[in-house]
Amino acid sequence: MSLPAPAVTRRQVLAALGVGAGAAAIASCSRSSTGDGRIRLAMFHAPESKLNPLTNDGSKLVRWSCDESLTKLTTDGDAQEMLATAWKREGETTWRFTLREGVTFHDGTALSAENAAAALTFAASAAKPPRVLDGIKLTAKADGKDLLLTTAAPDPLMPQRVSSPQLVILSPAAYPSSADGAIDPVGHGTGAFILKQANGSSGATLERNDKYWGKKAAAPGIDVTYVPDGAARGTALRTGTADIVEAVPVSQAGNVDKNLIHEVSTPRTSTLYLNTRSGAFANPALRAAARNAVDPAALIKTVFEGHADSPVGLLGPAVPWAADLRAWKKETYPGATGAAATGKVPGATAAGSVPSGTAITLASYTDRPELGEMVPLLAQQLEAAGFKVTQDVREYNQIESEALAGKFDAVLVSRSTVQDSGDAVAYMTTDFSSSGSYSMSGLSDAKVDAAISKAAAIDPGEDRRKAIMAAEQVILVTGAAIPIVHERVLQGEAAGVSGAERDPNERALITSATTVKK
Numbered sequence: 001m002s003l004p005a006p007a008v009t010r011r012q013v014l015a016a017l018g019v020g021a022g023a024a025a026i027a028s029c030s031r032s033s034t035g036d037g038r039i040r041l042a043m044f045h046a047p048e049s050k051l052n053p054l055t056n057d058g059s060k061l062v063r064w065s066c067d068e069s070l071t072k073l074t075t076d077g078d079a080q081e082m083l084a085t086a087w088k089r090e091g092e093t094t095w096r097f098t099l100r101e102g103v104t105f106h107d108g109t110a111l112s113a114e115n116a117a118a119a120l121t122f123a124a125s126a127a128k129p130p131r132v133l134d135g136i137k138l139t140a141k142a143d144g145k146d147l148l149l150t151t152a153a154p155d156p157l158m159p160q161r162v163s164s165p166q167l168v169i170l171s172p173a174a175y176p177s178s179a180d181g182a183i184d185p186v187g188h189g190t191g192a193f194i195l196k197q198a199n200g201s202s203g204a205t206l207e208r209n210d211k212y213w214g215k216k217a218a219a220p221g222i223d224v225t226y227v228p229d230g231a232a233r234g235t236a237l238r239t240g241t242a243d244i245v246e247a248v249p250v251s252q253a254g255n256v257d258k259n260l261i262h263e264v265s266t267p268r269t270s271t272l273y274l275n276t277r278s279g280a281f282a283n284p285a286l287r288a289a290a291r292n293a294v295d296p297a298a299l300i301k302t303v304f305e306g307h308a309d310s311p312v313g314l315l316g317p318a319v320p321w322a323a324d325l326r327a328w329k330k331e332t333y334p335g336a337t338g339a340a341a342t343g344k345v346p347g348a349t350a351a352g353s354v355p356s357g358t359a360i361t362l363a364s365y366t367d368r369p370e371l372g373e374m375v376p377l378l379a380q381q382l383e384a385a386g387f388k389v390t391q392d393v394r395e396y397n398q399i400e401s402e403a404l405a406g407k408f409d410a411v412l413v414s415r416s417t418v419q420d421s422g423d424a425v426a427y428m429t430t431d432f433s434s435s436g437s438y439s440m441s442g443l444s445d446a447k448v449d450a451a452i453s454k455a456a457a458i459d460p461g462e463d464r465r466k467a468i469m470a471a472e473q474v475i476l477v478t479g480a481a482i483p484i485v486h487e488r489v490l491q492g493e494a495a496g497v498s499g500a501e502r503d504p505n506e507r508a509l510i511t512s513a514t515t516v517k518k
Contacts, residue, residue, distance in 0.1 A: 037518070038219060038220055040241070041244045042242040044233060044368070046226040047198075048400070052182065054129070054166055061165065062168065063506070064206055065217070065511050068190045070163070081100075086098040087158075089158075092154045097148075098146055099112070103190055113144070121139075122175050136155060149162070163422065191212070192512045193209055202226060204224040207221045217512045234251075237252075243493070243516045244514075245491070248492045249369040250307050267417045268506070269414070269485070269486050273480065276443050279360065300485055303374050313476065318486065326472070353386070359390070362392070363391075363408040363411045371413075375412060376391065378484075412484070424468050431481075434449050498514070500514050
C-alpha cells in the first residue's frame, strides 16, 4: 500500500481520508470555576448501563471513590485490604474474608457479612454476571462476622478477583426486589464521596462523605461531565473548563500546555478481533492474510504520533514480566514493521491468498478517537492485500451488541488486559474462551480453552505467569486477534490539581487526597 509521506501532517492524512479530528462544542461542565475546591471531571465515556456496577460502569464508581470492593490491587497485581482486612483459604474451594469494622453505607446502613454476601450473590446470579465471574460458580454466605466465598472448582485468584470494580459492595437498598429491576448506585456506596445524582448520559454529582471510614476527602465534591468527543475534551482542558480530563486524544496534545499532560503506560491493547464464526475470517488462512497485511508501525507513527508501543503480543510492556516468558521473546509481533517483521508466533497458520473482491466489514467506535482514526488506515492496508472493506464507526454503545452477536467481520477494540482482576486469565477467559461473555471473535477452540483453564488453576506466581504466556501463544496461533498497539493514556490535569491518581490499570483517579486550587 502507499502510505503518506513522513512530511505530511497527521491532520492532513485524516482529512484526506475523510476523518476530521472533530472540533466540537466545548463540553459544558456542570459547574464554573467558582474557587470552591470542587473537582470538575471530564470523562470520555458515558455510562453503558445506567451506572450498573456489574458492567464496565463499575469502573466509574471506583474512579470517583464512591464505591468500594472487598480488596484492591497493588501495582504488581497483589490483593490489598479495602472492605476486607484479612482473608485465608479454607480447603480447596472456600475463602474466608474478615470484613472491616465501623463501615457504613452512604444511606446509614452498617456493612455486615450478611449484606456483603447478598451483594455478591446478586452479582453471581445476575442474568449477565460480571466478566470477572466468567467460569466461576460463586456462592457467598455469612459466617458470623466473616464472609465465606465458595466456588465449584478451586479458585486461587479469589482475593484478586473480588477487587474488581464490577464487584463493589453496595447497601441492600441498592438492589432490586425483582430480577428485572435495576441496581441503584445513588447514595448506596461506602467510599470517600457520595453519589448524589446520576444524570443519564450527561454527568453526575458527588459530595464528600464526612462519615467515611478512611481519610476524609480534601475536596468538597466532584462534578462529572461525560465528553465522548475527544476534541471537546482537549478544549475543556485547554480553556480551563475542566480540572481533570480522561484520555486526552493524541490529536489534541499539541494544542495543550505540555505541563498539563501526563503520559501513563497502560496494560491496554488496541486489538483487531476477527470473526471466526462466519464470513471471510472463518477461514484461518484469511485471518493470517489479514495479520500479515496489518502494519502497526505506520499506525503508531501516523495516528498516535509515537505515543504508543509496538505490539509484541496481547500483553504489552506495562505487564513487565510478560516479555521474558514469551516464546518469541522481545521480538515484534508479525506485521508490526510490515514485510520486514522478524517476530513470529510459533505454530501460526500460513497466510493464504485473498480471493478477489473478498468483502469484509471493519467496525470500531468513536469514544476513543484513535480507534476511529485507525480504521481508514487499516482499511487501506487490508484492501492492499485484496480485501474489499466496508467501514462502520459509531459510538461504542451503538456497536457493542452487534459486535458480540458477530455482525461484523473485524472489530477494532481497546481492551485492558488485566483490568478485572489484575490477572490476564480473566481477560483471556472473557475474550477468547468458548464461553466468554466478551467474545467479539466468537472463538471456540479446544486448545485455547485448555490453555486458559490450565493457567486459571495455578496459584499466583511464576508458574501461573508462564501458563498465561503459553495461553497467549495458543490464542495468537488461531489468528482470531491481531494486536495493533499497546496504548499509553494521556491524562489531563489543570494547573492547581494535585493528588490525582495516574493509574495504569484505570481503577483509581480521584481519591481523598485529590485537590484543586482555583
